[in-house]
Amino acid sequence: MAEDFSWIRPEPAGLRIVPADVWIDPARAVGTALITHGHADHARGGHGRTIATPETLAIMALRYGVAEGAYPAPLHAPIALPGGVTATFVPAGHVLGSAQILLEHAGERVVVTGDYKRRPDPTCPPFAVTPCDLFITEATFGLPVFRHPPIGQEIARLLAARAAQPDRCVLVGAYALGKAQRVIAELRAAGYHDPLWLHGAMERMCRLYEELGVALGDLRLVSDAPKGALAGAIVFCPPSALNDRWSRRLPDPLTAMASGWMRVRQRARQRNVELPLVISDHADWDELTATIAQVNPAETWITHGREEALLRWCELHQRKARALALVGYEDEDD
Amino acid sequence: MERFAALLDALVVTRSRNAKLALIARYLRETRDPDRGWALAALTDGLDFPAVKAGTIRALMAERVDPVLWTLSRDYVGDTAETASLLWPASDHDVMPAPGVSEAVEILRATSRSTAPAALAGLLDRLDASGRYALLKLATGAMRIGISARLAKVAFAEAFGVPVDLVEEYWHGQEPPYRALFAWAADGAPPPRTDDRPLFRPFMLAHPLEDGAAIDLESFAAEWKWDGIRVQIVHAATDQGGETRVYSRGGDDISATFPEVAGALAEPAVLDGELLVRGAHQGGETGGAASFNALQQRLGRKTVSKRMLEDFPAFVRLYDALVIGSEDLRDLPWTDRRARLEALVPRLDPARFDISALIAARDFAELADLRARAREDAIEGVMLKRRDSPYVAGRRTGLWYKWKRDPLRIDCVLMYAQRGSGKRSSFYSDFTFGCWAGDPDQGADLLPVGKAYFGFTDAELKWLDSHVRQHTVNRFGPVRETDKSLVLEVAFDSVHASKRHKSGVAMRFPRISRIRADKPAHEADRLDTLKAMIADPVR
Numbered sequence: 001m002a003e004d005f006s007w008i009r010p011e012p013a014g015l016r017i018v019p020a021d022v023w024i025d026p027a028r029a030v031g032t033a034l035i036t037h038g039h040a041d042h043a044r045g046g047h048g049r050t051i052a053t054p055e056t057l058a059i060m061a062l063r064y065g066v067a068e069g070a071y072p073a074p075l076h077a078p079i080a081l082p083g084g085v086t087a088t089f090v091p092a093g094h095v096l097g098s099a100q101i102l103l104e105h106a107g108e109r110v111v112v113t114g115d116y117k118r119r120p121d122p123t124c125p126p127f128a129v130t131p132c133d134l135f136i137t138e139a140t141f142g143l144p145v146f147r148h149p150p151i152g153q154e155i156a157r158l159l160a161a162r163a164a165q166p167d168r169c170v171l172v173g174a175y176a177l178g179k180a181q182r183v184i185a186e187l188r189a190a191g192y193h194d195p196l197w198l199h200g201a202m203e204r205m206c207r208l209y210e211e212l213g214v215a216l217g218d219l220r221l222v223s224d225a226p227k228g229a230l231a232g233a234i235v236f237c238p239p240s241a242l243n244d245r246w247s248r249r250l251p252d253p254l255t256a257m258a259s260g261w262m263r264v265r266q267r268a269r270q271r272n273v274e275l276p277l278v279i280s281d282h283a284d285w286d287e288l289t290a291t292i293a294q295v296n297p298a299e300t301w302i303t304h305g306r307e308e309a310l311l312r313w314c315e316l317h318q319r320k321a322r323a324l325a326l327v328g329y330e331d332e333d334d
Numbered sequence: 335m336e337r338f339a340a341l342l343d344a345l346v347v348t349r350s351r352n353a354k355l356a357l358i359a360r361y362l363r364e365t366r367d368p369d370r371g372w373a374l375a376a377l378t379d380g381l382d383f384p385a386v387k388a389g390t391i392r393a394l395m396a397e398r399v400d401p402v403l404w405t406l407s408r409d410y411v412g413d414t415a416e417t418a419s420l421l422w423p424a425s426d427h428d429v430m431p432a433p434g435v436s437e438a439v440e441i442l443r444a445t446s447r448s449t450a451p452a453a454l455a456g457l458l459d460r461l462d463a464s465g466r467y468a469l470l471k472l473a474t475g476a477m478r479i480g481i482s483a484r485l486a487k488v489a490f491a492e493a494f495g496v497p498v499d500l501v502e503e504y505w506h507g508q509e510p511p512y513r514a515l516f517a518w519a520a521d522g523a524p525p526p527r528t529d530d531r532p533l534f535r536p537f538m539l540a541h542p543l544e545d546g547a548a549i550d551l552e553s554f555a556a557e558w559k560w561d562g563i564r565v566q567i568v569h570a571a572t573d574q575g576g577e578t579r580v581y582s583r584g585g586d587d588i589s590a591t592f593p594e595v596a597g598a599l600a601e602p603a604v605l606d607g608e609l610l611v612r613g614a615h616q617g618g619e620t621g622g623a624a625s626f627n628a629l630q631q632r633l634g635r636k637t638v639s640k641r642m643l644e645d646f647p648a649f650v651r652l653y654d655a656l657v658i659g660s661e662d663l664r665d666l667p668w669t670d671r672r673a674r675l676e677a678l679v680p681r682l683d684p685a686r687f688d689i690s691a692l693i694a695a696r697d698f699a700e701l702a703d704l705r706a707r708a709r710e711d712a713i714e715g716v717m718l719k720r721r722d723s724p725y726v727a728g729r730r731t732g733l734w735y736k737w738k739r740d741p742l743r744i745d746c747v748l749m750y751a752q753r754g755s756g757k758r759s760s761f762y763s764d765f766t767f768g769c770w771a772g773d774p775d776q777g778a779d780l781l782p783v784g785k786a787y788f789g790f791t792d793a794e795l796k797w798l799d800s801h802v803r804q805h806t807v808n809r810f811g812p813v814r815e816t817d818k819s820l821v822l823e824v825a826f827d828s829v830h831a832s833k834r835h836k837s838g839v840a841m842r843f844p845r846i847s848r849i850r851a852d853k854p855a856h857e858a859d860r861l862d863t864l865k866a867m868i869a870d871p872v873r
Contacts (some may be wrong), residue, residue, distance in 0.1 A: 145407045145420035147463075245758050263420070264411050265346045265467075268730070271758045274347050309406045316400060 005134050005299070007085075010324040014321030015112060015303075017103060019083025022051075024101060024112050024235025034073075034087060035060070036114025038177055049119030051079065053089055055212055059177065062208055075099065092116040092129050093127035094281050096209060102130055110134040112303075113294070117280065118287040119151065120333035122185040123178070123214045127291075135297035136324075140282040141260050148260055148284040150202050154277045155186050158234070159252060161275050166232040170275065171198075171253035173239035176202045178281050181209045183217045183258050187234070195220045197230060199237035199246065208260070222249070243272050260284070277309065289313055335461060338364060338373050338435050340466035345780050346479050354481065358489035363520075369435040371511025374490065376472045377482040380510050383442045385557070386473045391418050394451055394458075398423055405824050413478075418458075422466050424503070424573050432460050435472070437764040442473055484584065494519035499536040499727025500561065502585060506533040513713055532570040532579040534587075535604055535656055536662075536727035538658070539873045540717060540734035547697050549718050549735070555668065556693040556701055558617065559715040561626045561653055561828075562610040564632070567650060567775035569599045576600065577580075580609075591635050592648050595668055598686035603678070604657035606725075607650040608690070615869075616712045621691070623651070625869070626842075627830050651690045652679065653717075656725055664725040671725065675736055697826040710737045742844075742867055743824040744769070745850060745858045748820040751802040752813045754787065762786055762802040762814060765846065769864050774856040780818060781837040781861060789845030791826065797849065821850035821858045829867050839864055 011014045014026035023031040036042055036052075038059030043052070045064035045165055054072040070127035073079055073089045078252045084106070089099035094115040103110040109132040116138065116325070117127035128173065141148075142245070162170045172178040180202055195218040198206060205294050206219055222235060241247060242255055257273045260280025283291060288310060292300055300321040302310050307323040314321035341361045346612070350352050358377070362370050375381045394419050395404055404421070411417040432439070439455055445453045458466050471477050487505060491498035496519045501697070502524050508515050517523035543549070565588070569578045576597045580589045589596040593607065597802060599605070607772035610616075611632065613624025632646050655675040656664050663671045679689045693716065695701040705716045723733040746767035755764035764787040772778030790798065801820055808815035825847035832840035839861070 025697055108673060143407050143410055143412055144403050145417060147420070243753070246758060250761055265343075265416060266412055268347050272349065272755070274349070306406070306410070312400065312402045312406070 002233075005110065006233050007108075008103065008134070008136075008330075009184070010301070014254070015324075015329050017085055017105075018081075020081035020085040021083070022085075022087075022231040024211060025114065034101055035058065036092065036101060036112065037094055038063070039095070039115065039175075045154070052159055053099050054096045056099070057097075058208060058212065059205070059316070062204055070257055073099075078104075087331060090128045091125040092124055092132050093121055093140070095120065095126060096124045096181070096212060098124060098178075098213060100128070100130060105329065108133050110136065111297075112136040112225055113138055115140065115282055116291075118291065119148070121182050121281070123181050123190060123209065129214075129291070131296045131297075134301065135292060135295050136303060137288065137292065137303045137310075138282065138309045139288060139302045139310040141280065142288055142302070143282050144282045144285045144308040144309065144311040146280075147286060148263070148280050150200060150277055151186055152190070153311060154258075154279050155190050158183075158187070158275070158277060159190065159192060160254060164232055164233065166252060166283070168252045168254050169230045169233045169235050169250050171235045171237060171242065171247060171255055172300060173242040173251060173255070173271075173273070174236055176238050179258055179279070181206060181214060181216060182281065183277075183279060184236070185214065188215070188217045192234075193217060194233070197222045197225060197233055197235040199271060201238050202236055202243070208234050209215050219332070234263075239271070250252070285309075293317075335432050335434055335439060335465045335468055338369070338376075338472075339461075339464040341373070342468050342471065342479060342537055344476075345481060349759065351485070354485060355489045357479075358486060359493035362490060362493040367513055367516055368511035369514060369604055370438045370515060372435050372472075372487060374512060375510030376475075376477065377481050377486045379475065379477070381472065381475055383445070383450075383473055383475070384444045385447050386442060386454060388414050388474055388476075389712060390450055390454060391415065391470060391474070392456055394418070395421065399824050414465055415474060415476075419463050419466035422458050422463075429460045429782055432462075433457055438469055438472065440622040455741065458807060475505075487780075490515075491521065497727070500525070501535045503528060503533070506585070507531045529660070530570065530572065532567060532568040532572075532577045534568065534579070534581045534585045536585075537564060537583055537606065538654070538725050538727060538734060539729040541729055541731060542736040542738040543718065550572065551695060551698060551701065553722070554614055554719055554720055555672075556695060556734075557690050557717045557719070558693065558713050559717045559738065560610060560690070561606040561616060561712075561714040562608040562623065562629050562651075564606070564610040565595075566604060566606055566656075567595065567599055568604045571602050571603050576602075578842055591632065591638065593638060594643060595648055595650055595686055598683045602657070602659055602679070603655065604655040605650070605652055605675075606656060607652040607687075608738070609648055611646045611648055617670060618711055619870050621676075621688070624829070631687070647685075649686050651688055653690050657682070666724065667722040668719050668725075669721045684704065705737060705739060706754060709869075711765055714741070733807055738827065741827055741847075742777055742829065743823055743825050743847060744867075745821050746783060747818050747855045747858045748801075748816055748822055749782055750815050750816055750825045751798075758795075761799045763795055763799070765798070765822065767824060768818075769859050769861045770867065771837075771861050773860075778860075783835075783837045783861070783864060784824065784841040784844040786824065786844045789847055790849070794846075794849060819855050821853040821855055822846050823848035823850050829864060831868055837861060837864075839868065 007018050007243050009018055013028045015024040023030045024034045025036055025042040026033050032049040033047040033271050034051045035056055043060050049069040051071045051073050057070045062155055078086045078088045086104045088102040090102055092098040092100045092114055096141045099304055101112045101117040111132040112128050118127050197220050245254055256275035256277055258279040261267045262276030263280045302323045311323050345520055356807045378571055391414055397423050408417045431560045441453050487501050488498050489500045514526040564583045566581045578599050579587055579597050580592050582588050610623035611628045614622040615625040655671050663724045718735040720733045741866050749768045750766040751762035752764040765780050766785045767781035768782045770778050771781045802814055805817040806814045807817050824844050826841040826844040828838050
């Protein structure tokens with residue numbers, strides 16, 4: 001019974017690999033979990049055993065404390081699971097530590113992408129196209145209106161806005177895991193070496209990135225800033241702090257946000273963002289569809305996001321596909 | 335188009351009024367004719383391409399994008415022009431460089447219904463996503479980016495350092511791309527002519543009289559302040575024999591809404607007055623007028639039924655004369671203008687025009703006394719006009735004052751708060767408050783009676799903001815529901831019966847006058863108390 005994939009089952013709590021009795025990115029605590037990456041909606045605490053890349057385990061330890069039963073899965077090294085299932089972690093290019101998971105069983109190959117992107121990212125290795133029979137993909141930006149511009153263009157806009165208003169500071173809302181470090185690394189690559197200032201909630205993750213070998217340059221805490229030091233500076237905070245009381249301490253901040261959602265003007269307006277930076281750690285529409293074509297699976301399942309449009313694309317291109325409607329994955333502020 | 339597109343993109347996400355003004359002013363200064371004139375027309379809704387409609391865009395997209403994907407995208411983005419700008423496929427053949435604004439306008443103006451789609455598609459092929467957005471907004475004339483025509487005119491004035499009231503005055507009667515206007519403002523050319531058409535002139539406005547200030551009635555004349563809408567009625571002799579227009583305070587032409595008034599002035603003049611409906615509510619049986627509520631029945635209608643004209647007959651109570659015949663009176667002292675107006679009124683139709691009477695008071699104390707009784711006559715207050723004041727646009731200190739009767743006050747309970755915008759975006763600064771629908775101790779509920787976002791100091795705003803955060807019981811997007819424990823004293827000018835509000839009342843100009851943290855919520859006022867203040871029960 002080829003191409004039935006009955007051994008992998010979408011259940012409300014997540015994807016379950018039946019013969020091995022393990023779950024991928026489950027929404028509740030389970031016996032054994034394979035975790036694609038460290039974002040909170042994929043990596044939850046409390047599992048009996050957690051198998052993930054060393055970097056993802058380090059991120060989870062930072063967030064939930066060091067857990068018993070953490071099993072590091074080096075990239076590209078097959079791991080034998082019970083029931084004749086083999087799992088291999090392959091780079092997904094989403095954030096540091098992020099991986100796709102290749103599952104092999106009974107002659108069938110299944111790839112679960114987790115979240116992924118195709119653009120270069122100085123903080124993590126690039127997405128590896130992995131041929132398979134069943135491709136289980138995300139669809140966060142699964143609408144044809146989402147086409148991310150080159151990141152260099154957005155970084156240049158950020159630097160130009162800072163230079164144009166030297167008395168203000170530019171306050172960049174960016175997801176604390178991945179997006180912030182990527183934007184910081186891209187700023188450094190663009191030759192910006194002034195201190196970058198952080199909201200307290202971002203400090204530990206940035207330090208962890210540095211410990212794991214991602215250089216981010218001179219980072220300082222806003223709470224340590226001497227009076228006047230923030231005029232003309234670039235400050236990073238989680239998106240939730242952009243319009244909150246925390247930002248009142250800053251000198252007339254120009255509010256920026258680094259997110260793929262910023263492509264849509266009303267989204268930027270709704271969040272009171274004055275400088276929308278279209279920077280995403282997810283594949284855009286063209287990349288989602290091109291990746292399906294490259295991987296060329298017999299069947300495609302769509303885990304979360306705007307699955308209707310991607311489903312429609314598969315239908316238009318005579319590709320067998322279904323939407324899984326898994327719960328618990330959110331439109332993070334990406 | 336690139337510069338105009340960048341301007342639109344920046345305006346969409348800019349909240350501060352001053353920053354918007356600076357963006358538009360800079361664009362107008364740094365862009366050439368006629369591009370800047372077309373752009374200005376687009377910003378002020380002065381452009382119309384009858385051959386291009388939203389349906390044209392939808393039809394173009396239907397040829398290029400799967401209908402299901404289009405619908406999903408349009409639903410998500412919420413704006414047809416923006417969706418199309420993002421979805422437009424890159425052209426697969428070499429295209430000409432991006433068109434400028436005026437090139438695009440000329441191409442679109444030359445199209446018919448049948449040629450418009452191809453012309454629009456050709457332009458879209460030459461632009462990037464931002465440029466496509468700007469082009470589609472320009473082509474369909476529906477900007478919806480939060481820029482009022484007034485704001486654009488203020489920006490024009492700022493760009494070239496000219497008075498905004500002159501901009502308003504010369505603007506009327508000009509056509510895009512406004513070359514004469516730019517020549518005057520930017521290059522010092524003589525201003526466009528204004529006497530051959532019934533054009534709007536900016537109003538003279540009054541400052542509120544500060545509490546405790548005293549005014550010498552030797553230098554100031556006093557009039558009642560009537561509660562209608564301020565209008566300007568203009569008649570100009572034209573080639574066709576003569577035209578009359580009625581303008582609202584904002585310069586909107588409301589002649590069609592008040593045809594009986596527009597039809598009643600037949601000699602060249604520009605007159606300033608209060609539009610009212612006949613009645614006895616304000617000022618008593620003789621020389622009275624109906625309430626503002628009655629006038630409201632007539633506002634905002636494009637056509638007026640005979641019944642409306644009979645039930646709510648409108649007239650203008652004249653305050654001032656800007657022009658009579660061919661003579662511009664605006665530089666004359668008020669006393670002289672008043673004399674000219676008094677001489678004119680007997681020639682006008684008494685059913686449609688009368689003159690606002692002066693108040694006979696020996697001194698300021700007597701005037702204060704008269705004003706104190708104004709509420710009994712349902713009059714809004716008193717106007718004070720310096721006898722030697724010229725007629726100048728806008729609010730000039732020291733010339734005209736409005737001295738409203740003291741506000742009414744009521745104790746309400748804070749129910750909901752919403753975040754403000756701009757500088758106030760981190761503050762809960764828009765407050766909805768309610769009164770008890772009955773006895774709170776017997777389980778009565780609060781009903782919202784109004785909303786206010788001013789009246790408090792910065793320090794009070796901080797206090798209110800932290801109160802809201804600490805007493806939130808529910809969140810609805812940007813709105814928080816509070817635990818209804820805080821009493822606010824609300825001041826307002828008057829309250830009217832309203833079928834549109836669940837409480838059955840609508841306040842005029844409510845503002846927070848005091849925070850009554852000392853007062854328990856159940857001691858706040860009841861709805862009946864507020865209803866008893868209604869001066870004009872529904873007729």
